[in-house]
Amino acid sequence: MANLLHAFPPSLGQNYKILHKYVALYATHLIREGGYSQALALYVQHGAPANPQNFNIYKRIFSDMVSSPGTNSAEAYHNWADLRDVLFNLCENLVKSSEANSLAHEEFETMLLIAHYYATRSAAQSVKQLETVAARLSVSLLRHTQLLPADKAFYEAGIAAKAVGWENMAFIFLNRFLDLTDAIEEGTLDALDHSDFQDTDIPFEVPLPAKQHVPEAQREEVRDWVLTVSMDQRLEQVLPRDERGVYEASLVAASTGVRALPCLITGYPILRNKIEFKRPGKAANKDNWNKFLMAIKTSHSPVCQDVLKFISQWCGGLPSTSFSFQ
Known part of the structure; x- marks a missing residue:
C-alpha cells in the first residue's frame, strides 16, 4: 500500500480525495501494528484534511504518542514537532470546514496546545539554562490529564520539580503518582484523595490509565524518596502560591473565577x-x-x-x- 501512495500526483481535486482515502487506510493498518510514528509521518507528508472520518485516526496517533515511553527527552523533539505540526495543519483546515468551532475542533485545538508544550519541553531540555522552563511545562501539562495518562504526567512533573529543587511540588506530585499506580493495580480511582488539589485547575475526574506507564524500578525509587521525605517531616505539604493566593500554575483564581x-x-x-x-x-x-x-x-x-x-x-x-x- 505504501507504493500505491506514490502513484498519486500531489494535485488537488478528485486525486486528493482518493489519495487521502488510501492514506487513512494505510495509517489505520500502521496504528494496528503499533506504528503510530509511521502513521504520523504519512500526515506530515500528505497533510491532515478535516474529514470527520479521519478524526479517530488523529486522536489515536495523539493518544499513542502521549502514552509512549522515551518521549520525555531532548531527543524526542522532532517527534513532538511532527505531532504539533500535523495538529496545526488539521486545526487550520478545521477553521475552513463545516466542523469549525465544533466540539471536535475544540478538542484538536487542545491537543495542539499539548503537543506544543511537549515539543517546547523537549527543546528546553536541550539547553541547560532552560531547565526550569522544561519543568514548568511538565507542571502545566497536569491541567490536561483528561487527555494524558495521569500516572505518566504526575511522574514527569514530580521528577522535573525534584530536579530543579521544588521539593514541595515534587512531593505532592510524586505522592499523587504513587496513588495513581495503586489505583491502576486496583482498577479504580475511587480511593483517590483530592485534598492537595482543591482550588487548582488540575482535574479530579481523569480516565484510569489502562496500564502502568512507569517501570517498576522507577516506581520503587519514587516510593523510597516519598517515604524518606514523609519521615523527615520537614516539608509542608502544600503547593506553592502566588500573589493571587492561588496555586502558582493554576490559570483560574478560585476566589474570583478570573482566568x-x-x-x-x-x-x-x-x-x-x-x-x-x-x-x-x-x-x-x-x-x-x-x-x-x-x-x-x-x-x-x-x-x-x-x-x-x-x-x-x-x-x-x-x-x-x-x-x-x-
Whole structure:
C-alpha cells in the first residue's frame, strides 16, 4: 500500500480525495501494528484534511504518542514537532470546514496546545539554562490529564520539580503518582484523595490509565524518596502560591473565577508583563519570552529556533520586540 501512495500526483481535486482515502487506510493498518510514528509521518507528508472520518485516526496517533515511553527527552523533539505540526495543519483546515468551532475542533485545538508544550519541553531540555522552563511545562501539562495518562504526567512533573529543587511540588506530585499506580493495580480511582488539589485547575475526574506507564524500578525509587521525605517531616505539604493566593500554575483564581492566559513558553498563568500576539488568546510572559530568546542567542539551538518559527506561524508573527536571527 505504501507504493500505491506514490502513484498519486500531489494535485488537488478528485486525486486528493482518493489519495487521502488510501492514506487513512494505510495509517489505520500502521496504528494496528503499533506504528503510530509511521502513521504520523504519512500526515506530515500528505497533510491532515478535516474529514470527520479521519478524526479517530488523529486522536489515536495523539493518544499513542502521549502514552509512549522515551518521549520525555531532548531527543524526542522532532517527534513532538511532527505531532504539533500535523495538529496545526488539521486545526487550520478545521477553521475552513463545516466542523469549525465544533466540539471536535475544540478538542484538536487542545491537543495542539499539548503537543506544543511537549515539543517546547523537549527543546528546553536541550539547553541547560532552560531547565526550569522544561519543568514548568511538565507542571502545566497536569491541567490536561483528561487527555494524558495521569500516572505518566504526575511522574514527569514530580521528577522535573525534584530536579530543579521544588521539593514541595515534587512531593505532592510524586505522592499523587504513587496513588495513581495503586489505583491502576486496583482498577479504580475511587480511593483517590483530592485534598492537595482543591482550588487548582488540575482535574479530579481523569480516565484510569489502562496500564502502568512507569517501570517498576522507577516506581520503587519514587516510593523510597516519598517515604524518606514523609519521615523527615520537614516539608509542608502544600503547593506553592502566588500573589493571587492561588496555586502558582493554576490559570483560574478560585476566589474570583478570573482566568489568566497561559504563557506560550511555560504554560504558567500570565499575571503581568504580558506580550500579546496577533492571534487572540495567545500571549507570553515577558521574562519567560526573553529568557527563551536569550537561550537561543547563546546556544544557537536549532530546535529552540524551530519552536520560535512555529510560534510565529501559529500566532500570526512574532512581537516586534523580538531579537532577530540571521
